[in-house]
Amino acid sequence: MFNAVYISKDDNGYHADIAALEDTALPDEDVIIEVHYSTLNYKDALAITGKSPVVRTFPMVAGIDLAGTVLSSRSAKFNPGDNVLVNGWGLGEQYWGGLAQKAAVDSAFVQLLPNTITPYHAMNVGxxxxxxxxxxxxxxxxxxxxxxxxxxxxxxxxxxxxxxxxxxxxxxxxxxxxxxxxxxxxxxxxxxxxxxxxxxxxxxxxxxxxxxxxxxxxxxxxxxxxxxxxxxxxxxxxxxxxxxxxxxxxxxxxxxxxxxxxxxxxINSVTQSLAVREKAWARIATDLPPESLALITQNAGLADALAIAPDFLSGQVQGRVVVDVNK
Structure with missing residues (x-):
């Protein structure tokens, strides 16, 4: 079982809840990731509140970002234990996203974390x-x-x-x-x-x-x-x-x-090539001061995402929100 921000739509309307899901509910993708941290972004807030038709298919797990550790992989590019990140690619819109304790992701969307960046740091950036x-x-x-x-x-x-x-x-x-x-x-x-x-x-x-x-x-x-x-x-x-x-x-x-x-x-941040992504993240490691990130970051648990999402849309959130999906 794993917990997730689960979005559904039925005759009674649009729903965003914290749901406990069976592992068998995960999509059939070739990399399974134990998620450590995700984020909350403006697009996530739109998806959670339903204020804009961000979600393309239902049901959906929200979250355009994730960082964590590979649990299993059918792709030769990744091995169990690898620290990885995923951002963009339609996560939380077309594909199940990162506001969950586990994620199944197409290996084409996954990249290895630079050695100088931890999963928390990666989602601090997001x-x-x-x-x-x-x-x-x-x-x-x-x-x-x-x-x-x-x-x-x-x-x-x-x-x-x-x-x-x-x-x-x-x-x-x-x-x-x-x-x-x-x-x-x-x-x-x-x-x-x-x-x-x-x-x-x-x-x-x-x-x-x-x-x-x-x-x-x-x-x-x-x-x-x-x-x-x-x-x-x-x-x-x-x-x-x-x-x-x-x-x-x-x-x-x-x-x-x-x-x-x-x-x-x-600026297209969603479907950039791996080469561009790797260059950008390498630059982040050297050109985005960690002390600056600390000034603009608030930490939250998975359930907090539902409460914080409306604040994004009303302009009340400054900077970054890092979500510890295990809290």
Missing amino acids: TAGYTAMLCVMALESHNITPDKGEILVTGANGGVGTTAIAILAKLGYTVVASTGRMEQADTLKALGASEVISRSQFSEPGRPLAKERWAGVVDSVGSHTLANACASTMSEGAVAACGLAQGMDFPSTVAPFILRGVKLLG
């Missing part, structure tokens, strides 16, 4: 920190170096935002954090932000072009925020877009792109 690193790598690939100017991070109190600030500051960038929770400004500055500004500067309709300020942007918000960030990005700057907390729409014009050469970089 998909949010991994996505933040992909954003930073994308900016670097377009020659956005620390000497080019300020980097704007929107949604700065979220998991992507907080970890992006910490990474960028460690690398020597000047970071400006945009947030709707100005009461958290001291924490954002402790992570490395040089300035904290209100999201109200970006969240309403703006002009096609605004005064140039940003050399680069990490945006996890979308909608008007993304449009205004692009409009105020400097010539030949770049914007890494990875989220939709404000909305999926993009009410912009082509002006920033054809008049200033601004690059809009879409």
